Amino acid sequence: AQTVTQSQPEMSVQEAETVTLSCTYDTSESDYYLFWYKQPPSRQMILVIRQEAYKQQNATENRFSVNFQKAAKSFSLKISDSQLGDAAMYFCAYAGTASKLTFGTGTRLQVTL
C-alpha cells in the first residue's frame, strides 16, 4: 500500500518570503501522479499543483512550484512571494493505478506580516 508522509505539522513564513513544504511517499508503482491541495479556513479543498511521475520537469503554477525527486520519493512544494491568502492547510496526495487518492496528514502554513 502507498503511504504519504508530511513531517512538518506547522510552518510559518513572513509575507513576501519563500517557504518549502515537504512530502515523501512510498510506492512500488512506476506510474503515478502527485498533487498538492490547499484547504483554507473555509475547508474547501483546492488543487494547487500536480506532477506526473514520468515527467522529469518540475511543475510550476505561478508562485507555486514543486521539487520532484523520483528516486528519493520526495515531492516538496515551494511557495514564492508568500501572501496572506496562502495561509491554509496543505495536503500532499498520491494517485496510482487505483482510482483513489492517498493523503498525507497535512501541514498548517501560517503567513505573518
Add this chain to the structure above:
Amino acid sequence: DGGITQSPKYLFRKEGQNVTLSCEQNLNHDAMYWYRQDPGQGLRLIYYSQIVNDFQKGDIAEGYSVSREKKESFPLTVTSAQKNPTAFYLCASSVLARFTEQFFGPGTRLTVL
C-alpha cells in the same frame, strides 16, 4: 456553474440515530468518493464508486453505508454502528481515469450530541 454540493453544512445527531449526508455533482464525473477528516489525520477514504449501482469500501468503511442509484448523487449514511462519528466529511468526484485529480465539495460537519 459546474460543481459539487454537499448538504447540510452542519449536522447534529443524537447517539443511536442514523443520519444521511447528501452529495450531488453536475460535472458529469463517473467516480465519486467520501472522505472523513479528523484533526491531525488528514483525509481518510470511506467509500468510493466508479459507476452507478457499484461501490467499494475504502480504508474506514465500518459504520458507514452508501448508495449510487444516479450518476450525480452519492449519499453517505452514518449508522449507529459508527463509534465516533463526529468529524468533517468531504465528498469528491473525478473522471474515471487513472491518476486524475479529484474535485471536492464544501463539506459537512457532523456532531454527535
